[in-house]
Amino acid sequence: MTNTKLHLPYIASIPYNILADNDIPPAAKIFFGCLSGLAIKNGYVFGTTLALAEMMNTSESTIERWLNLLEKKSHISRDTTTTPHKNSDITKAKKFEWSKDRKIYICKGFSNNFTDTVKNNGYNEPVKNNGYKSKPSNHKELRSNRNTNVSKEESKNKEVKSSVDLIKSNHEILQCSKEDAVEIALKYKHYEIVAGINKFHNSRKEGTRIKKPRGFLLKCIKDMQKVCAYYVAQGELDEFLAKYNVQNYVDIN
DSSP states (O other): OOOOOOOOOSOOOOOHHHHTOTTSOHHHHHHHHHHHHHTTTTSEEEOOHHHHHHHHTSOHHHHHHHHHHHHHTTSEEEEEEEEEEEOSOTTSSOSEEEEEEEEEEEOSOOSSOOSOTTTTTTTTOTTTTGGGTTSOOOHHHHHHHHHHHHHHHHHHHHHHHHHHHHHHHTHHHHOOOHHHHHHHHHHSOHHHHHHHHHHHHHHHHTTOOOSOHHHHHHHHHHHHHHHHHHHHHTTOHHHHHHHTTOOSOOOOO
């Protein structure tokens, strides 16, 4: 996971259920407010413990303690996925490496009704809190968005893995390394790769001389990508999948 630098949000929002939680120290409440401010755009915060520690000007152990406490109290939830990334270090032999990416989701506290009307003399009026309407509105919506995002990521990772496994299973013919397989899997959709490999095999059966299998495979995949784009534009993706013998495809969009 890359250590992208984080900056303090312009607005730190601390809802009533956090302020009223006596088990959370004041500094952790401020930290939650910063997380909620950073999460306004996407519904989650994407950052390493080190990046959060630098943002809050504290230690990584303190950040982990705050995160564990907030998660234990169900104010946040964390999701970690393993995904392939391009290797930025050109001196390394591997083009891609797998890394863990963590997202921090805000579970509660955003709504037009911050807390009890009587205690706050009307400060929960929707008109006064209009600024939050366009933001994540409540924990149910945020959890729904989180589940949708996680589901798409899991499906995408599964699709990439399936493509890599397919290319590796044809290694002797396609002559693609693992790094090549990952690069192709990240660039093209699974059904485009399947159709491209099918075209590759059909060309061999028809007697086509293939001097550079990897380059010819890429050509086949690109050709099938163009054909697929035509079918998709016509709303006939199923016809494409059936015609070019693409099986076990799951639409992740």
